[in-house]
Amino acid sequence: MKQIGLYIHLPFCIQKCRYCDFPSWAGREDLRTPYLNALFSELDSYRTEQDNLQVNTIFLGGGTPTLFDGEILVQILEKCKEIFHVKEEAETTIECNPGTTDRGELEILARGGFNRLSIGLQAWQDHHLKNLGRLHNCRQFQETVDWAKQAGFLNISADVIFGLPGQTWKEWRETLEKTAATGITHLSAYSLKIEEGTVFHQWQQQGKLQEMEEEQERSLYHRGTALLRELGFYQYEISNFARPGWESRHNLNYWRNGEYIGCGSSAHSFFKSIRRGNVSDIEQYIQRMKSGQSVIDFWEEIDTHTEVFETLMLGFRLNEGIDKKAFQYRFGFSLNERYGETIEKLKSQGLLMEDAQALRPTSLGLDFQNRIAMAFIN
């Protein structure tokens, strides 16, 4: 039986954050019910696949999934379980933002089968949250973690951002220390990227916002990584840190270039050697589903050469690197036979290290992951 991950996209938000270019929309409450109907129809379309698949992880992301009532979110999870063979001990994550859920709702989610909560915090300082366009403060984050624990969630993750305009090391350290102290098990720490189409990008164009200098941004990353280690979080991916045993199984599947199915507007899938994405416009998604048209916006067949490259590119984001036996089993040739010279060169540059089991990036290699990937292409 094929093992896959399942991603469900819920693209609604109360307000668009100033840095956000994710496919999410504010002020479209009127579309929530038709969207759910369309999503359920898309899930139904996988009924014929069900005998050959086993779902290891389910991730309800967004947007802000917790804008939907807990009962509805549980219904979505149950629908997934009705359509697919979901492993009994599957990891089932739901994303939320502080201020959009409460103790009662979190109890409904935990009772209904969700076992992992991923909370968008971003920064501990309320002035940074305000500047980012977030609608919550750090007290509400703390409250959400407390309620989640009381509701029975053991596995709680937080998202934070560094490289914010004007952010100091003292503030970044406070964010990491105080977030870790809430008792979370996992932390994703992303560097702020100013993307086109966002308010931050406009501000940058108008000279009202300046991106942090690369040297300072790298310094926050390195000092933050070292601090997290002291706080008991080990780095298992470039931007992801966990207490041992609490890594995100759903995301590990992406980085191991495993197969996954995504449902909902703009959701991507990698399944049966096809990579594809759904239309991102919510209305179009609903309309197409309603009229029985395909919701697929693009798709490409991934040939073995591309799959090998993608496996290397993604695998070297991980601390565990690439398992040599698993690679040979998947592609029918050994990494050392095919890329012996490249591997030796990268080892001599201090970017890769090797043992009997795996080929791993060094901490320098994690910083220069693209250089490693390019060496393999060339």
Ligand code: SF4
């Ligand atoms: S809550 Fe998340 S998805 Fe929604 S606008 Fe903010 S960053 Fe984007």
